[in-house]
Amino acid sequence: MTARKPSVSATLTRQLAARILGGDLAPGEQLPGENELATQYEVSRTTVRNALQVLAAKGLISVQAKRRSTVCEQDQWNCLDQEVITWLGETEISQDTVKQLMVTRLIFEPDMAALAATHASAADLAAIEAAWITMKQAQKQADGALFEKGDLAFHLALLRATHNFFLQSLGNALAAAMMLSFKQTLEHDVSLTALAVEQHQAVLEAIRLRQADTARQRMREILLAAIQKSGELHQADLLATLGQR
Structure with a gap:
């Protein structure tokens, strides 16, 4: 069509x-x-x-x-409008914009993972695992587009697993924001994403075992690693913005 x-x-x-x-x-x-x-x-x-x-x-x-x-x-x-975020992704993004995106993700996603660990159903776990398998396959095949697809599916499956309709109503905007930040922090050589695959598996296992605090920490580590990979963002600066260390 x-x-x-x-x-x-x-x-x-x-x-x-x-x-x-x-x-x-x-x-x-x-x-x-x-x-x-x-x-x-x-x-x-x-x-x-x-x-x-x-x-x-x-x-x-x-x-x-x-x-x-x-x-x-x-x-x-x-900036919660999906079209605005999509248009933003078509421009030359400033480092300040990327920083604000990553701060937003650091605020939301670790606690989303903790909520998922508490509320995920068997169907939710299956969806999270299926997305992780896609990431793993993409990493082995060095397929960047497939890796982004699996990565996004993983984070959206976590969002659905919170069973919080206020968070879920932000789904489209969060998805667009995630895709925008993925483009800034994903390795150009997808074969180098083995660590990211392992980190996502750690989140999956924490959720499967209902370990909310562990899921929160593992997700935080994923985001901090993504910040470090960008080369131009600094963890200390972002954490200072959040009043954290």
Whole structure:
């Protein structure tokens, strides 16, 4: 089945989002007027207006009647929106952004693993193990895409195993954030991910044995190892941000 081609409005939205998220259009800066954007991108004013409305709904710009749209400050961006995270992944990501992503993961995922150890069902354990097997196979085959798929499946299976519907409602956003950070911290040579496979197995076994504290610590070790692999992030800086050592 052929993938549906994005609409003209969706394409323009993505292009403008890339300029904002990539820093070409800085917070506080005004966008060109509707007529100018329509001419520049060779689209209708209706298309421009639709694109601006989407960007405004996601907190990237502020739209006011009879005034040019203005790029919002970063703290107004809806970074839990899956599209925003996806667009962010298509830009050159700053180390500060990667740092904030990893801090977010350090806040959520160790405790998610602990909750999974307490609440996981047999079906949950099977899903976590299946994802780990995919990671192991990918590592042996040096298949980066398959490894990312298994890694994401593993973390999402943990999320479902918490049986906490508030956390699960964040699933899509967390998945996109995880994929974004994977791209920054995964080894270019997938054959070198043997340690990561072992670490994920340790989390699986802790959950299987209902060892919540161990699961929390093993997940924390996975994230700290990922930070170390990035080469430009420093564990001490991130832990200081969290008030930890």
